[in-house]
Amino acid sequence: MIPDRIIEQGTLRAHDGRVAVEVRLPWYRALPASCISGAKLTVDGIEAPTASLRWRMNGEEFTFAEMKTNTEQWWFPTDSAVLSGDIGTDAGEHEVRVDLELYIPYIIIDDDKVLHIEEHDTKTMTARQVEEARA
Known part of the structure; x- marks a missing residue:
């Protein structure tokens, strides 16, 4: 719905073979x-391995498997989440792509299935090398 605003410009960070970028919800209501x-x-055409992906929101970090049944944590349209994964990169300019898959639980389509949306955004930005333990 709002795919060109998924990646927050200027938020690419790199540390010890991991990258992280802040993302925004491409929907108008919290999920x-x-x-x-x-x-x-994906950074410069290299996709982070699925098993290495981590999602941070509300001060907590999750795997996608952990989020599958998590209805206590909510992502609000005004809040950024952080998506990170194992991709070694250096400082400098990079092309970053984020693909998101979301279910919209309150919109029912075809035989009691809920709406499933897939959105993506690509931006070019400069990576900041950070000293903290997690990028």
Whole structure:
């Protein structure tokens, strides 16, 4: 719905073979973590391995498997989440792509299935090398 605003410009960070980028909800209403069914993080055409992806929101970090049944944590349209994964990169300019898969639980379509949306955004930005333990 709002795919060109998924990636927050200027938020690419790199540390010890991991990258992280802040993302925004491409929907107009809050969603529980269980509705964030998947994501991909790609830098300069290299995709982070799915098993390495982590999602941070509300001060907590999750795997996508952990979020599958999590209805206590909510992603609000005004809040950024952080998507990170194992991709070694250096400082400098990079093309970043984020793909998100979301379920919209209150919109029912075809035989009691809920709406499933897939959105993506690509931006070019400069990576900041950070000293903290997690990028």
